[in-house]
Amino acid sequence: MITKPKGCYDIYGKEGKYFQKINEVVDMLALVYHYQYIRTPIFESSELFHRGMGETSDVVKKEMYDFKDKGDRNLTLRPEGTAGVVRAYIENKMYGDAVQPVKFYYNGTMYRYERPQLGRDRELTQFGLEILGTNDPISDAEIISFGYQVYQILGLKNVKVQLNSLGDKESRLKYREELIHYLKPHIGQFCEDCQERLKENPLRILDCKVDKDNPILKQVPKTLDYLNEESKKHFESVKEYLDLLSIPYEVDPTIVRGLDYYSHTVFEFTCEIDGKSLAIGGGGRYNGLVELLGGPSTPCIGFASGVDRVALAMQQEGISLEDDRIDAFLLYVNDEEKKYAVYLAQELRLAGFRVETEYLGRSLKAQFKQADRFRASFLIILNSEELDNNEVKVKNNHTKEEEMVSINMLIYYLDEQLSLLQEECGCDCCHDKGEENE
RNA sequence: GCGAAAUUGGUGAAGUGGUUAACACGCCGGAUUGUGGCUCCGGUAUGCAUGGGUUCGAUUCCCAUAUUUCGCCCCA
Numbered sequence: 001m002i003t004k005p006k007g008c009y010d011i012y013g014k015e016g017k018y019f020q021k022i023n024e025v026v027d028m029l030a031l032v033y034h035y036q037y038i039r040t041p042i043f044e045s046s047e048l049f050h051r052g053m054g055e056t057s058d059v060v061k062k063e064m065y066d067f068k069d070k071g072d073r074n075l076t077l078r079p080e081g082t083a084g085v086v087r088a089y090i091e092n093k094m095y096g097d098a099v100q101p102v103k104f105y106y107n108g109t110m111y112r113y114e115r116p117q118l119g120r121d122r123e124l125t126q127f128g129l130e131i132l133g134t135n136d137p138i139s140d141a142e143i144i145s146f147g148y149q150v151y152q153i154l155g156l157k158n159v160k161v162q163l164n165s166l167g168d169k170e171s172r173l174k175y176r177e178e179l180i181h182y183l184k185p186h187i188g189q190f191c192e193d194c195q196e197r198l199k200e201n202p203l204r205i206l207d208c209k210v211d212k213d214n215p216i217l218k219q220v221p222k223t224l225d226y227l228n229e230e231s232k233k234h235f236e237s238v239k240e241y242l243d244l245l246s247i248p249y250e251v252d253p254t255i256v257r258g259l260d261y262y263s264h265t266v267f268e269f270t271c272e273i274d275g276k277s278l279a280i281g282g283g284g285r286y287n288g289l290v291e292l293l294g295g296p297s298t299p300c301i302g303f304a305s306g307v308d309r310v311a312l313a314m315q316q317e318g319i320s321l322e323d324d325r326i327d328a329f330l331l332y333v334n335d336e337e338k339k340y341a342v343y344l345a346q347e348l349r350l351a352g353f354r355v356e357t358e359y360l361g362r363s364l365k366a367q368f369k370q371a372d373r374f375r376a377s378f379l380i381i382l383n384s385e386e387l388d389n390n391e392v393k394v395k396n397n398h399t400k401e402e403e404m405v406s407i408n409m410l411i412y413y414l415d416e417q418l419s420l421l422q423e424e425c426g427c428d429c430c431h432d433k434g435e436e437n438e
Numbered sequence: 439g440c441g442a443a444a445u446u447g448g449u450g451a452a453g454u455g456g457u458u459a460a461c462a463c464g465c466c467g468g469a470u471u472g473u474g475g476c477u478c479c480g481g482u483a484u485g486c487a488u489g490g491g492u493u494c495g496a497u498u499c500c501c502a503u504a505u506u507u508c509g510c511c512c513c514a
Binding site (some may be wrong): 003004005006053058059062063079080081082083110112114115116117118122126193196201204257258259279282304331333334362363364365366367368369370371372379381383393395402404 | 439440465466467470472473474483487488492504505506508509510511512513514
């Protein structure tokens with residue numbers, strides 16, 4: 001048997017529906033927040049990601065999906081969306097466009113060469129936003145607002161916004177030095193990994209799982225204390241706008257994103273699931289990246305969220321999706337009826353009804369079962385003799401009542417009956433049956 | 439990149455070095471020759487991830503590979 005590659009997933013069925021729902025909400029919000037859709041290549045020159053994300057990190061060294069094509073070009077499956085968008089911005093000289101800032105949203109698959117484990121696949125789906133060309137704190141607030149609203153509209157209850165500021169480059173470097181200086185005398189008390197981290201990645205010590213309760217960390221210098229005046233002002237302003245927009249947030253000094261390109265505002269969205277808080281999205285300001293990749297100095301902010309994880313969170317919170325019952329199932333037995341079923345199915349579908357029919361030539365009994373599986377509101381039972389009289393038998397699958405309906409009137413009849421059903425039956429009795437236990 | 443465990447039909451799974459691989463759900467058919475969701479009856483694995491080996495004989499033992507799960511590194 002040919003199996004899917006390691007760390008990849010087939011998304012379909014119920015999970016597929018969650019994906020569709022998320023996409024729908026993102027598309028809708030993108031429209032009203034006025035973000036244009038961008039679709040960049042799934043692979044890019046390796047250099048783009050390697051330069052953008054900092055050559056030294058483990059991420060680049062061992063966790064990129066690098067490959068060579070037949071022309072011996074070094075390519076990499078995109079590990080995230082921002083670098084591609086920034087490349088497109090520079091390559092298409094969008095910094096010269098009349099409309100500024102440039103606001104994009106995307107939705108697509110990303111790839112990471114990692115050892116898979118729960119919630120960490122090699123292929124994952126993310127949607128994301130970028131605003132390129134403004135440093136105004138209202139853009140920080142807008143990005144966070146967009147993300148927050150996606151989760152709200154999807155119905156997630158336990159989403160938290162955690163906010164921090166790394167300050168500008170100058171503040172960050174100063175902070176890093178201070179942190180190393182502070183931790184160095186005590187580093188013997190930390191786990192081996194942290195002792196390694198001190199040199200390469202001291203900020204990561206702050207959210208080490210092993211040492212999180214070490215009292216030394218309670219007194220640790222905070223990024224916020226090392227912000228220069230301008231950075232501080234920016235951060236204060238972002239918070240004010242978030243208040244204005246009634247977006248709840250917590251300032252959390254341990255939010256330090258992994259990539260080098262972040263500066264100033266950084267944030268994460270987490271969702272409480274089974275007592276664990278799971279990051280479902282995150283982002284921040286990356287004022288230096290456009291320049292690093294060869295464009296003019298351009299302030300930007302972005303956000304990305306893992307669709308897989310959002311879907312998981314929705315599932316865990318028991319958010320139910322729109323009813324997927326069909327309106328009518330066409331039952332038939334002989335060939336004449338079958339032909340009519342095929343014809344009628346198209347007519348009804350084009351009139352906007354959700355219609356199914358029998359494909360496997362099963363017994364009438366089996367067709368009834370099938371119709372129930374589809375949770376059909378109406379059963380249309382075709383009978384040659386009745387067809388000759390231009391009539392079909394329509395059975396209301398809720399009341400079990402049957403009625404002969406003239407074919408001319410069928411569309412009108414179904415329309416009326418369905419709205420009646422909806423009025424009477426906005427109840428639980430026919431919704432979510434058999435949808436539980438998952 | 440490192441470490442550990444798992445892999446039996448459409449699904450959940452039990453089980454054994456030796457004739458027919460339990461049970462349940464599902465599915466198909468019948469009882470009910472065009473009205474189902476209940477009941478009863480019957481059917482339902484080219485055979486136990488793949489490739490080697492040990493053996494008179496392996497799904498059961500050994501090795502390798504693949505995938506999955508968990509932990510580490512790292513986290514976009």
